[in-house]
Amino acid sequence: MIADDLVPLLTQGLRETAYMVAVAALLSALGGLLVGVLLVLTGRDGLLPARPVNALLGLVVNVGRSLPFIILLVAIIPVTRAVVGTTIGTTAAIVPLTVSAIPFYARIVETALREVDRDVIAAARAMGANRRQIVGKVLLREARPGLVAGFTLTVVALIGYSAMAGVIGGGGLGDLALRYGYQRFENDVMIATVVLLVAFVQLVQVVGDVITRRLSHR
């Protein structure tokens, strides 16, 4: 049984989670695509080989990937302050979420782009396509199913990470579960948040799967 005063609490938590995840996901998509494309372009057999750039980028991505989110969250507080002007609150949580999701998605983008048939890239070059056309019309377009599936994965990971946003006052469903469900032993809040989170992830996954299927013509 859910008490009446619980509904606004849950609604607010859901809204905060959705806000954090949505903005972070959007920014990570852009950042991840950019970094992923750069990783592929500058790679050994890339269209614009540049060993040092590739190595540096790879290192940064790996560092970002190896930091546990809870540590990243507090470690980059100065960056957060510089970017959004505050270090606490929901908006402040978007910065570490984005910083952690960009390398995650970048590697997925890199893998998806490398899956594109080399023959097709050679064919595009033979047709006189320039780099921009090859990236836009061949690499990104051919890899769309993988990019969307990977983005779905990223959003789900972001939902998970967002549970830790409470540490810097970010709010959200995860924070609700910790404060009410864990610290105050209010089990009904715990159960309600878990159900909402599961439903949220499920929704994201189903939508992602449908789009992925629509995009792949196999």
Next chain:
Amino acid sequence: MIELDGLRRTYRGRGRSVVAVDGVSLSVRPGEVFGVVGRSGAGKSTLLRCVNLLERPDEGTVTVDGVELTALGGDRLRAARQRIGMVHQHFALLGSRTAAGNVAFALEVMGVPRRERARRVAELLDLVGLTDRADAYPAQLSGGQKQRVGIARALAGRPKVLLCDEATSALDPETTRSILGLLRDLNQRLGLTILLITHEMDVVKRLCDSAAVMRDGRLTESGRVTELIARPGSELAAEVFPLGTPPTLPGSTVVDVTVAGPDADTAFVAELTRRFDLDARILGGTVEQLAGGRAGRLRLALPGDAERTAPAVAHLRAAGLAVEVAA
């Protein structure tokens, strides 16, 4: 139309280098179908990729339709590539676009305006007989249909030159024949010059006016197909018309006679009987109508030893036939 001069391309790996193309020169006349044959690893693919500079040769020059491509770079090279079509063994179609979309892609790359694109796509699909499959994705097409899309796309820039990289090697024999027929038709209707590489002798037989044999990065023989076949000791002749190991027949001389060109129908077997009293037995062979003319090879057993049959062999040679005493 295509002039390759002294091409060399080396791949450098860890501690060792492989010379894939080792000083190749060849010339393809306008409107000609030229085939480079050889086993896998002979360097054919690298050679073809050097023609539109997908691989930049370390040495040598490539000239297509009077333009020295090896002197170009950047935008000018890309513009030149748009005038050279290329067809790939595994089709290399965009899986995310329909047949029409794949052809449109080539036009987009060339900057053809949208309205004109639709018209040209319809025209090109019609040219390869695929109008009814315009909206199908590659995954829904058969191998032959995919290659037709590949050919339509290659023709988008109204090229004078078409490069075919094992264009039929992934297809079954029947589909191969229909694609070869299409290429022959395009060659004749559009005056398209075709440079192809293949390991299938059937392609040489059905399509090529001229051919070259490539081995270990070099061209070992090169010329008009009928001339090459008539040349004594020709590798191409042995590949196109294989006779196998000659049998040893006691009391007989085995000779391999190559016939090519307008004289291919000479009734020389009957002549041997009449003039030299030799009852030639045919052990094996083929005479076929090739794209480049009539040609074939016959293995005959002539009664008597080499000395007895020498005048007959000399006579055949004098008549312009290539004769090898096999056993």
